[in-house]
Each structure stands twice: as structure tokens, then as C-alpha cells.
Amino acid sequence: EDQVTQSPEALRLQEGESSSLNCSYTVSGLRGLFWYRQDPGKGPEFLFTLYSAGEEKEKERLKATLTKKESFLHITAPKPEDSATYLCAVQARGSSNTGKLIFGQGTTLQVKP
Amino acid sequence: ETGVTQSPTHLIKTRGQQVTLRCSSQSGHNTVSWYQQALGQGPQFIFQYYREEENGRGNFPPRFSGLQFPNYSSELNVNALELDDSALYLCASSKNRGTNEKLFFGSGTQLSVL
Numbered sequence: 001e002d003q004v005t006q007s008p009e010a011l012r013l014q015e016g017e018s019s020s021l022n023c024s025y026t027v028s029g030l031r032g033l034f035w036y037r038q039d040p041g042k043g044p045e046f047l048f049t050l051y052s053a054g055e056e057k058e059k060e061r062l063k064a065t066l067t068k069k070e071s072f073l074h075i076t077a078p079k080p081e082d083s084a085t086y087l088c089a090v091q092a093r094g095s096s097n098t099g100k101l102i103f104g105q106g107t108t109l110q111v112k113p
Numbered sequence: 114e115t116g117v118t119q120s121p122t123h124l125i126k127t128r129g130q131q132v133t134l135r136c137s138s139q140s141g142h143n144t145v146s147w148y149q150q151a152l153g154q155g156p157q158f159i160f161q162y163y164r165e166e167e168n169g170r171g172n173f174p175p176r177f178s179g180l181q182f183p184n185y186s187s188e189l190n191v192n193a194l195e196l197d198d199s200a201l202y203l204c205a206s207s208k209n210r211g212t213n214e215k216l217f218f219g220s221g222t223q224l225s226v227l
Contacts, residue, residue: 004155004157019195036218041220042154042220042221043117043144043205043218043219043220043221044203044218045218046214046215046216046217049215076217087155087156089155097168097169097210098161098168098169098210099144099146099161099168099207099210099214099216100146100158100161100169100171101156101158101216102158103148103155103156103157104155105153105154105155106154106155
């Protein structure tokens with residue numbers, strides 16, 4: 001069964017304290033791995049898509065990496081505005097025409113000033 | 114460019130009732146997906162509509178049904194509501210179905226079933 005597990009469930013950081021969020025996945029043929037950010041009371045907002053092991057993408061203080069079994073979202077020198085829930089999702093090859101994404105439960109990040 | 118809009122934002126229903134949720138897709142998008150997000154969980158795929166046809170379905174019973182209209186807006190209908198249907202219902206649109214299309218989510222409809 002295709003599955004996504006994120007850790008930790010919650011993370012508290014001081015402003016400027018870098019860290020990483022983990023996304024472990026099992027899927028019958030990875031088509032793509034996605035990272036989304038979700039603020040309270042809002043829908044998820046797209047951050048990155050990764051397609052193959054070894055790929056990396058960056059946006060401001062965020063960097064996403066991918067291996068054959070997991071993905072990391074590295075947050076460098078975070079600011080309070082980075083506080084949100086970060087969701088990881090995978091698309092399996094068998095679902096590539098349906099758009100079905102399998103999401104993890106998310107990591108809730110709180111950055112204190 | 115208008116984003117994805119959902120209505121209503123909040124809804125309270127009682128067990129056994131029926132509910133209709135609405136979604137207007139982003140301009141230029143022909144595909145709409147619906148997700149259910151329980152409190153503290155990630156979204157779960159309900160189904161996707163592409164050019165007015167159901168294009169894929171997750172593990173949800175037939176009492177969850179949908180429609181897509183010629184202007185690509187969409188409805189999610191849930192019959193015989195159960196307490197476990199209480200959740201945030203998210204609509205997402207994309208330029209085309211399937212492969213690695215970036216999803217644009219609305220802010221959701223918070224459904225409470227009493």
C-alpha cells in the first residue's frame with residue numbers, strides 16, 4: 001500500500017535555528033513528490049515538486065531533497081513567518097492520470113522570535 | 114487571475130442530512146480535485162473531475178458524488194451524512210489532469226456533522 005509518513009509531527013525552533021523535516025514514503029513507482037505549506041484556516045500552497053533521487057530544489061530559506069526512500073525539507077535560518085504546517089505528498093505512477101496525491105499527516109513548525 | 118474559491122466556508126449539518134459544497138476553479142484550469150482533511154491529518158483524495166467527467170476516485174463510498182460544469186466549476190455532494198464526515202473539504206484546480214500538475218487549493222469548507 002502506498003504510504004507517506006512525516007516526522008516530527010511538531011517542531012519548535014528559535015528564529016535563525018536551522019533544521020530539517022523528514023518525509024518517508026513507500027509507493028509503487030514514484031511519479032513525483034510534492035511539498036506544500038498550509039497556514040491555519042487555508043488550503044495548502046504549492047512549494048516544490050521533485051521527480052527523481054538526487055534532485056534538489058530551493059526557494060528562499062527552503063531546500064527540498066529526494067532519495068529513493070525519503071525527502072527532506074531543510075529550513076535555513078527560519079523566521080517567524082515560516083511557521084506553518086508542511087505537507088509532503090507523492091503521486092504514484094499508476095495514478096498519474098488521475099492526479100491522486102497521497103499526503104502525509106504533516107509537520108507543524110513554530111518559529112519563535 | 115482569480116484563485117480557487119469555495120463556498121460556503123463553514124457548514125453545520127445533522128447526521129443523515131445531505132450537503133452540497135461548491136468550488137470555482139482558477140481561470141484557465143479544466144481539472145478539479147476534491148480532498149477531505151480531518152483535523153490533524155493530511156488531505157485524502159476523494160475524486161477528480163476533468164472536462165465534466167470523473168477521472169479518478171479514492172476510497173470513499175458512493176454517497177460521495179460530484180459534478181463538474183461546462184465552466185469547470187464543481188460540486189461535491191455527500192448524502193446520508195455521518196459524524197465521521199466532519200472535516201475540512203478542499204477543492205483544488207489544475208491546468209490539466211494527471212501528471213505532476215501543480216494543484217491550486219481553495220481555503221476549504223469546514224463541515225461539522227452533529
